Structures are given as structure tokens and as C-alpha cells.
Amino acid sequence: MARFLIVVLPVASHLNAPLAIGQALQAAGHEVAWCGPRSDLRPLIGPDATLYPTGKRYFRNGGDTGMASVRSLWEGHVLPVNRFIRDAADQAVAHYRPDVAVVDQYAMAGALAAHRHGVPWATFCVGTLELTPPARELPEFDEWVRSQLTRVWALTDLPVDETIDLRFSPYLVIGLTSTALTGTTPLPARCVLTGPALGHRPDAPAFAWDAWDPARRHVLVTVGTMAEHLARDFFQRILAATAPLADRVQVVLTASADVLPDPPAHVLVAPRVPVLELMPHLDAVVSHGGLGTVTEALAHGVPVVVAPIRHDHPMVARQVTDAGAGIEVSFGSATPAELTAALTAVLDEPGHRAQARRVGESFAAAGGAVAAARHLAALAGGHIDHCPTGTATLA
Structure with a gap:
């Protein structure tokens, strides 16, 4: 050894x-x-x-x-x-x-x-x-x-x-x-x-499963660990974008309480969530384009709306859209209507989920x-x- x-x-x-x-x-x-x-x-x-x-x-x-x-x-x-x-x-x-x-x-x-x-x-x-x-x-x-x-x-x-x-x-x-x-x-x-290399995460936080609504579809929104200070306006647009979908969609948004102190009823806010535990139960992910989050989603066949911020995020977004496994939106300027349209597409059009599963199968084979x-x-x-x-x- x-x-x-x-x-x-x-x-x-x-x-x-x-x-x-x-x-x-x-x-x-x-x-x-x-x-x-x-x-x-x-x-x-x-x-x-x-x-x-x-x-x-x-x-x-x-x-x-x-x-x-x-x-x-x-x-x-x-x-x-x-x-x-x-x-x-x-x-x-x-x-x-x-x-x-x-x-x-x-x-x-x-x-x-x-x-x-x-x-x-x-x-x-x-x-x-x-x-x-x-x-x-x-x-x-x-x-x-x-x-x-x-x-x-x-x-x-x-x-x-x-x-x-x-x-x-x-x-x-x-x-x-x-x-x-x-x-x-x-x-x-x-x-x-x-x-992606996925394993046991001993520090994964508990999740408020008692607030989980099994009758609705579920979307995780995250901008990773280093961009929350840039995301206040983006989060507000996400709230506005998901409001028309609130009767059928529940949002899990990772942010500190001071960023979104009073979220609407269809949004669960937590500073951290057990991502790998959540993934099998999700219908879509909204991500900044970090390779870790994106590949974790695709490994579970979950399509992604990518709002790239910087560094490699635009390349990851392009790779996801080229693969047909999601949609790219602008982090800085996407309107609530545009975000609603992107979310509705990845939730309701079967092609995105099918392509996400195809990418996930390639990960499993690797x-x-x-x-x-x-x-x-x-x-x-x-x-x-x-x-x-x-x-x-x-x-």
C-alpha cells in the first residue's frame, strides 16, 4: 500500500x-x-x-x-x-x-x-x-x-x-x-x-425536512461560498421570478439570514444545506457556475440554470448549454421575467433533464x-x- x-x-x-x-x-x-x-x-x-x-x-x-x-x-x-x-x-x-x-x-x-x-x-x-x-x-x-x-x-x-x-x-x-x-x-x-469526486461529507448540516413540501417541485439556488456578498440583487430577482410559480415550486436558497431576513412562504433560506442529500429530491438548480455545484447537479440528472459571475463560470455555463443540460442567464442583468422563463424551461421541457441525465451517466462511467x-x-x-x-x- x-x-x-x-x-x-x-x-x-x-x-x-x-x-x-x-x-x-x-x-x-x-x-x-x-x-x-x-x-x-x-x-x-x-x-x-x-x-x-x-x-x-x-x-x-x-x-x-x-x-x-x-x-x-x-x-x-x-x-x-x-x-x-x-x-x-x-x-x-x-x-x-x-x-x-x-x-x-x-x-x-x-x-x-x-x-x-x-x-x-x-x-x-x-x-x-x-x-x-x-x-x-x-x-x-x-x-x-x-x-x-x-x-x-x-x-x-x-x-x-x-x-x-x-x-x-x-x-x-x-x-x-x-x-x-x-x-x-x-x-x-x-x-x-x-x-466529480463525491463522497461522505461529515460537516454536512442538518436540513429542515419538516418544511419540505412534497406536493411541489424543488429548486436549489446557490452562488457558492465566495459570492454571497455580490448576490443580494440577484436573490431579489430570483424571489420575484419564482413568485408566479409559488403554487407549484418550493425554493431552497443558500444565504445568510441577514441577506434575506424575511423570505416569502415558498422560499426556504439556510446558510448551508446538505447538497448531496438534497440532490436526488431536486427538480432544478440555479447556480453561479462553479464546477462543483454544476457537476453535483448533473451527476444526479438535475438540469441547471447557470448565472455565471467570473473566472471559469462562463466556460462552465457554455459547456452546460452546449450539452443541452441547462440554460445560461445573466447574473447581473437577467430580469425576473427572463429568470422565470429559464426556470420554467428546465422544469417543464423534458429535453434538459434528459441531457442532464446523459451527462450524469458519463460521470458514472468515468x-x-x-x-x-x-x-x-x-x-x-x-x-x-x-x-x-x-x-x-x-x-
């Missing part, structure tokens, strides 16, 4: 997939240690799991879109957080000596630590921004991001190796989607698509967390000679 070190970012939305992969590795008999924020990880991995804490650095994104949002992501989060976790990641690799490091695509300090200590690493991609870059919408994206990678290399005294793109391991890249969404878009070398664990075990057991290794000290 092999030893794996999973390096995560201190961002709640980036934890579900590696948690599921870690569970699958342990179920197969492997040892798993973690490097990431203690406050987020310990409730998920339990008191006995090996944890190398990084501390936590918060990031609150603004309302930028396009390349402005990409620059904000890298300059405001990716680069600072990698400097923040670099020492902890290096110490974790040096002390634990894993057979394979499993690294969040943006936790490149983990990749550098593995590279520095001669340990093969695998990248897992929780989004699509880098995996299927927006060449049409943002033609300058790739060149600009590559210029930022030299700043990540500068976290050690290793010379920049232009043959290694730190976003994509030269050993194994795990994409949490399938070709039913990515289509024929070229993918990085040594990339496998496993579909294998999810179990397939990801199998690929990682193969990497741990194989002879790797195609990636240069070196030693360095931290800058």
Missing part, C-alpha cells in the same frame, strides 16, 4: 473533491495525510488523521469579470496563498515522505515541494479555468498566466523549468468532469477525466473518486522517469 499527501487550499469550496478522493484511497487500504487549514480539515478528516497545518488565508473576491477577475484571482489569492503555505507544504513533504503528493491545481507550493524533494505529484482540478482555457473569450489568458508561473517558481531557489507547467503535473492531472461537458477541447498531457484513487495508486506503484527532479532551498 502507498502513502499519499493531499495538499489543499484554505478555501472551503476546494475541499469536497480531495476529501472524497482521500476517502477512496483509504478505502483501498492506502495511507493518507493532509496539508491544509486545520480549522477546515480537522472536522472532515477526523481527530486521528495526520495533518500538517498551513493556517488559513481568507480571500474575498470582488465583482470583476473577464481578465480583470483572472488578475484578481492570481494577484489577490493564488500568489499570496502559495507564499503563505510554502513552508508548511515543504515541511509536510520532507517529513511525511509520501509516495505521491496530490495537489490542488492552485496549491502550487505543494507541487514545488514535491519537485524539490524528488516526489512525484498529481494535480487535481476543481475548476475548468485552466483545464479548458477560454481562448476565444480571453485570448491573452494563457500568456498572462504563464508569466505568473515564474513568480511561483521564485518561491524556491529552483531555476525556472519551462518544461513544467506547475498548474499541470507532468505525472498525472485529474479533471473532475467528463467529455460530455468538455467536448473536444484539448486537455493537458497525462490528463484523466474522472467526473468513475469519480474511486477512479481518481485508482489512477493515483497506479502512479504510486509505477516507475516514473519522465519528469526531472532536483533539490532546492526555500527562497
Whole structure:
């Protein structure tokens, strides 16, 4: 059996997939240690799991879109957080000596630590921004991001190796989607698509099932964990859009009580919900376009109304609409009437649900967390000679 070190970012939305992969590795008999924020990880991995804490650095994104949002992501989060976790990641690799490091695509300090200590690493991609870059919408994206990678290399005294793109391991890249969404878009070398990694979530909150109306259809509305401060007006438009449907639709909306202090009777508001527990009972999801939420819905055959905000959200929205599994609307300007029309379409037109089920079937065939664990075990057991290794000290 092999030893794996999973390096995560201190961002709640980036934890579900590696948690599921870690569970699958342990179920197969492997040892798993973690490097990431203690406050987020310990409730998920339990008191006995090996944890190398990084501390936590918060990031609150603004309302930028396009390349402005990409620059904000890298300059405001990716680069600072990698400097923040670099020492902890290096110490974790040096002390634990894993057979394979499993690294969040943006936790490149983990990749550098593995590279520095001669340990093969695998990248897992929780989004699509880098995996299927927006060449049409943002033609300058790739060149600009590559210029930022030299700043990540500068976290050690290793010379920049232009043959290694730190976003994509030269050993194994795990994409949490399938070709039913990515289509024929070229993918990085040594990339496998496993579909979403879904597992047990020990921190899933309780849900007020006594308020659930089985006579109505159900819609989950969520903008993820990092955009609620941008969504007040969108939520108000959703309330107006669902008012004409209130006799047949019940809405579950994830938001803090101060955002929607007095919701109408057909809307249940909660700061968090047990998403995977709800999915089999839902008829539609309204999402900001985060890959995690969208693929969780499609894995259960639930069609999606996507209101993209920034980063990879527009690409995810386009992939969903190209697959016929949902409808895209404007987060900033869709009118209540337009939102009503989109919701009515995904609820009442059978084609969207049929295509959502087709995408979900492709996820099941790809294998999810179990397939990801199998690929990682193969990497741990194989002879790797195609990636240069070196030693360095931290800058």
C-alpha cells in the first residue's frame, strides 16, 4: 500500500473533491495525510488523521469579470496563498515522505515541494479555468498566466523549468468532469477525466425536512461560498421570478439570514444545506457556475440554470448549454421575467433533464473518486522517469 499527501487550499469550496478522493484511497487500504487549514480539515478528516497545518488565508473576491477577475484571482489569492503555505507544504513533504503528493491545481507550493524533494505529484482540478482555457473569450489568458508561473517558481531557489507547467503535473492531472461537458477541447498531457469526486461529507448540516413540501417541485439556488456578498440583487430577482410559480415550486436558497431576513412562504433560506442529500429530491438548480455545484447537479440528472459571475463560470455555463443540460442567464442583468422563463424551461421541457441525465451517466462511467484513487495508486506503484527532479532551498 502507498502513502499519499493531499495538499489543499484554505478555501472551503476546494475541499469536497480531495476529501472524497482521500476517502477512496483509504478505502483501498492506502495511507493518507493532509496539508491544509486545520480549522477546515480537522472536522472532515477526523481527530486521528495526520495533518500538517498551513493556517488559513481568507480571500474575498470582488465583482470583476473577464481578465480583470483572472488578475484578481492570481494577484489577490493564488500568489499570496502559495507564499503563505510554502513552508508548511515543504515541511509536510520532507517529513511525511509520501509516495505521491496530490495537489490542488492552485496549491502550487505543494507541487514545488514535491519537485524539490524528488516526489512525484498529481494535480487535481476543481475548476475548468485552466483545464479548458477560454481562448476565444480571453485570448491573452494563457500568456498572462504563464508569466505568473515564474513568480511561483521564485518561491524556491529552483531555476525556472519551462518544461513544467506547475498548474499541470507532468505525472498525472485529474479533471473532475467528463467529455460530455468538455467536448473536444484539448486537455493537458497525462490528463484523466474522472467526473466529480463525491463522497461522505461529515460537516454536512442538518436540513429542515419538516418544511419540505412534497406536493411541489424543488429548486436549489446557490452562488457558492465566495459570492454571497455580490448576490443580494440577484436573490431579489430570483424571489420575484419564482413568485408566479409559488403554487407549484418550493425554493431552497443558500444565504445568510441577514441577506434575506424575511423570505416569502415558498422560499426556504439556510446558510448551508446538505447538497448531496438534497440532490436526488431536486427538480432544478440555479447556480453561479462553479464546477462543483454544476457537476453535483448533473451527476444526479438535475438540469441547471447557470448565472455565471467570473473566472471559469462562463466556460462552465457554455459547456452546460452546449450539452443541452441547462440554460445560461445573466447574473447581473437577467430580469425576473427572463429568470422565470429559464426556470420554467428546465422544469417543464423534458429535453434538459434528459441531457442532464446523459451527462450524469458519463460521470458514472468515468468513475469519480474511486477512479481518481485508482489512477493515483497506479502512479504510486509505477516507475516514473519522465519528469526531472532536483533539490532546492526555500527562497
